[in-house]
Amino acid sequence: MNNSQITHWCHEIIKSQAPKGGFYIDATMGKGNDTAFFCELAGETGEVLAFDVQIKAIEATAALLIEKGLVDCATLIMDGHEKMKKYAQPETADVICFNFGYLPGGDHNISTKAQTSIMAIEQGLEILKKGGMMSLCIYSGGDTGFEERDAILEYLKNLPPKQYVVIKNEYFNRGNNPPMPVFVFKN
Numbered sequence: 001m002n003n004s005q006i007t008h009w010c011h012e013i014i015k016s017q018a019p020k021g022g023f024y025i026d027a028t029m030g031k032g033n034d035t036a037f038f039c040e041l042a043g044e045t046g047e048v049l050a051f052d053v054q055i056k057a058i059e060a061t062a063a064l065l066i067e068k069g070l071v072d073c074a075t076l077i078m079d080g081h082e083k084m085k086k087y088a089q090p091e092t093a094d095v096i097c098f099n100f101g102y103l104p105g106g107d108h109n110i111s112t113k114a115q116t117s118i119m120a121i122e123q124g125l126e127i128l129k130k131g132g133m134m135s136l137c138i139y140s141g142g143d144t145g146f147e148e149r150d151a152i153l154e155y156l157k158n159l160p161p162k163q164y165v166v167i168k169n170e171y172f173n174r175g176n177n178p179p180m181p182v183f184v185f186k187n
């Protein structure tokens with residue numbers, strides 16, 4: 001396991017905070033690594049919802065879940081995460097995870113965007129239980145640019161501190177706009 005990978009760190013933090021057998025939402029399914037991680041955490045009694053806007057992601061995730069023997073553990077939804085409220089009730093989710101950007105090896109134009117990402121975070125915070133957490137892997141630079149990162153950070157910075165704890169992390173000695181893991185805890 002490569003301990004310097006952002007996804008590894010996010011999974012470790014989630015595991016240290018989240019109950020097993022809970023309700024988890026993967027807001028950006030991609031190749032399904034976070035969905036599979038949530039399925040393992042959910043076990044037999046939990047529930048997982050996963051969103052993506054492209055069929056390639058749904059197919060890749062379904063294939064990964066079959067390969068890992070995690071069939072039928074998640075509901076894979078082909079829709080934008082900005083419509084998350086259609087699929088989940090307020091104050092029900094233990095963890096919501098975002099891994100922004102584009103599908104690795106896929107079309108870079110089908111990428112998360114500042115406006116819809118903020119809408120999704122806003123809805124996700126309503127859907128989170130009190131005591132629940134949100135994990136956000138934020139990318140910037142290259143094709144992605146900085147607009148989405150800056151908009152997300154500005155939004156999170158202004159969340160009321162009595163209701164939310166926001167922890168922003170950084171790779172301190174790495175160049176080329178490294179990804180940024182951020183965690184939001186709902187009080």
Ligand SMILES: C[S@@+](CC[C@H](N)C(=O)[O-])C[C@H]1O[C@@H](n2cnc3c(N)ncnc32)[C@H](O)[C@@H]1O
Nearest residue numbers: 028029030031032033034052080081103111112
């Ligand atoms: C970096 S990938 C996610 C990686 C993934 N979590 C994994 O484990 O492989 C980002 C994904 O977000 C998806 N995406 C883009 N806009 C979206 C939207 N509005 N709602 C949901 N997913 C979106 C892309 O199609 C892409 O598959």
